[in-house]
Amino acid sequence: MPSQMATPSFQRAPLSADLTELRKVLPELLPILEAKSDWYGSILLERRSSKTYTANLKQTQMSENVSMGIVLRIYDGYTLFEQATDDIQADSLKKFALEFADRVSKSAAPSGATLRPYRPVSWKERLKANLDIEITSQISPEASAKAPVHFGVQFSRTPRQTTQQYFEQLKSIIHRCQALAPAAELESKELSFVMARQSFAEEESVFIDREANMSQTLYRIALTVITMSGADRTFMRLGGLGGLEVVDFTDTDLTEMLGNLKALKSAHKLDPGKYRVLFGPVLTGVLAHEAFGHSQEADTCARGRSKAWDLHKSGAIVGNEHATILNNPAIFSNGGKGYAAWGSYFFDEEGWLATEQVLLDKGVLRAPMTNLTSAIRLNIPRTANGKRESWANGVYTRQTNTYFSPGNKTLDELMSDLGDGFLALHPAGGMEDPKGMGIQVGISYLQEVKGGQLTGRVYKGPAGGDIQMTGYTPDVLNQIVAKSKIEFNTKAPDTAKHPFNDAGGCGKYHKEFVFAGCGGPYVLLDQVILG
């Protein structure tokens, strides 16, 4: 079923003129990168330009960033070699490619290793995949290595505002927070710090191999509002791919944030133990991401570092009937809204087209996500999960938007089912343990629920900080009681295809930061360890 189509009121982000020109000379480098018969050569050109505007009670500030570089790649059947530079003048690239090819040709084949050559796929083969209409609608029938394809994210309200317009909006948010504070019973002196930050990034990339010549342009918009009272802190974060429609919010959102700040000032400390908890969408996203997101990254599997690979091969059951987890870089209508989710793109940084993938199906593990080399090593299908922090960093198998499949309950029904317990809405990080199958999900604070109703009391961790949910991943996934619909405020059938995914980030263990969508339905869990 196709996602929401672009309507005439939408525009698509184009590829910049200078990159369009530079792209023309790049195919000339491919013969150098495929000088030997076993070599698979490819090229990634990337530019990320961003502007960040910040306002707080004392000042306004702005930063502009541009990161642009080219990655030349040779896979020789054993090793993926990359040579990257930000010296992207057309006349120096050929010399750069020749030096790179010379470096690779001098590299000895590893003794005892298996040769695994790679053949790139044609457009005909690419189009056999179950692609979203947002992707297929932008591919010309004549697409080939010599007929470039461009994918542009759709947007309705242009983010190309003046600096003055951005600052006026941010100052307005700060003034609104100050004006709304009394409604949250916060005295003005208690609101010690307010900050609003908005960023707009234009992310352009070009991927070329002997079969394809693709480009994409993504507009990444984010808005963060932080309010503090002493060391207590609440925040609101909005983000996605599109135009300014991504960061729409209401005074109700600000009032709720300020109300939570007031409640945090008299927060209780949680007694460590097992509790019944209703996780909100962002936290269920973190749970999915840390549970069978990271352990379903094929490079981790190929290194012998994930138990999920063995469990997949054995068909073991690792969760109950509610435990279905998906990864999907092709969410172009986020929770039914007219813009793409934070972790989406049209193709990954190794030129593979985005598709939805089920990672865990009612407790049964499916094949993992892959990048080029892990797919080759494990001899499993490629997926669009080859990502890198920037052109200057290496590529790994990484998640995009990871979430639980929706259930059939409304939020009111889940609150009633929760009875006495906690509502957890605010994330505070997480960590994976693919081999040991442990899990860590951080929660900023919990809201107490009695008889299905919020009591107004909030709880911090036993030492007054974040609360950590921990456990053995299969145990946690067997403790799921129920899940909400995508449109959780109504009993009517869902109209959106995918749950809403919020803006988040992800590290590979302790480094290599990338953007990742984080969302899903509400999930009710029983007997969860909190401390």
Place this chain on the structure above:
Amino acid sequence: MWNLNELKSELKSHAQVKSWMITQENVHRRERYFMMDKAALVVDQDRNVHSQNIQVKIAVKLPGHPDRQGEISKKLFPAMPLKPQIESAIEAALQTDHKAWNLPSEIPQDLPVLQTTDPRMAEDLDSVTDQVTKRISQVVAKKKDTAFNSAELFLSVHNREFYLSNGLSHRSSQSRVYIEAAYSFAKKNAQGELESDEYLNTRWGVNFDDLALEEMFEETSDRAQHSLGLDKPVTGKYPVIIDADVLSTLFYSHVSQLSSANAYNELPSIAVGAEFIPESTGDLLTVTLDPSMPYGGDTIALSEQGLLQKPVKIVDKNRVISSLTDKQFADYLNKPATTSRGNVVVEPGQLNYSELTKHAPRVLEILQFSGLFVDPYSGTFSSEIRLARVYDNTKGTVSYIKGGSLSGSIRENFKGIRLSKNRIKRAHFESNSNQGHGYFGPDYALLSDVSIVG
């Protein structure tokens, strides 16, 4: 392509520009990912990266507002024309609003010669990459009860040039090393099923010798062997031993409350004269910010605002005696500027490691957290426990545990802190920051009454 002289000339040509700071960083990185292909050690990926970052911070005069100024931080791209980049930056800076401040009027002379770069890496990064690869091959080839899974090696050399509109110019360099290693251990359980678990070790450094590669791989293998089939901890409050990596993270976080930026922005801060740890009954902490430590993660001659950075004692026997104040906040708060960058150096305690483990009937030693999250404002921290040791001194046993979580507070759990008498160096770098962390201090500390849930 334009050069730095043209950049400086362009900035000088604009009457609105009040001051500027330029940083150019040329980086050469070599990276290798190692893994096993059946019995063969292979390089899965091999990367060679050259990059140049030119960052400029521009302050502009705001017409009619002599006590205010506009500011922008902008990364410039040499392949794009210079003039439009500067003009758009100035135009944007004019829309911002800061309290005015001035760059230092004096230019530091006779800067110290610091050890910031491994000379072997500076000379030939490719050779060092090959040499380390050989060492990894040798250590992996050693027969063990555990299995080597993977390793990563990142080496980089950063050459920087730094220019301020007050006439200061400075060149420096820094090397960075990252190594990670993962080993796993497998055995059959009582039901005859094969179980396995792993241990991942990561380490950063400036000089390669500080990483002790072979020792690190051995430790990783040893800990993998102890990771399997473990129970969770029993819920309760424990005396807990943490190591230098954790201490470094916690100290860096807590020292940030001495920053004048926090005081100016009305964020949580600790004033000069106050206790660093309120009502401390344990070892009284003495902390120095030392930007001159050889091969430290934050060894640096000048602050980004052009002030000479010298070692400064910031906490003396638990009493805060200096804030961290760069020129901007010195002007804002009308106070003297101080050292604001440097490695955190902590004076040692009296006890050795063995004495720390015997300090209570039952002591839990964290060998590794899964993901330690620290709140710099409240001083609270928490994490799942990836691997820990329990010293039961009543029974005379040492056992391993895994899982559950720890929840702590620097203000509360450091009250009775006992520090080890041996000191060790640690470094850490984040990819999105030019500023590293360096630590030289006790290799272990014992915290009291830490909440653990199993």
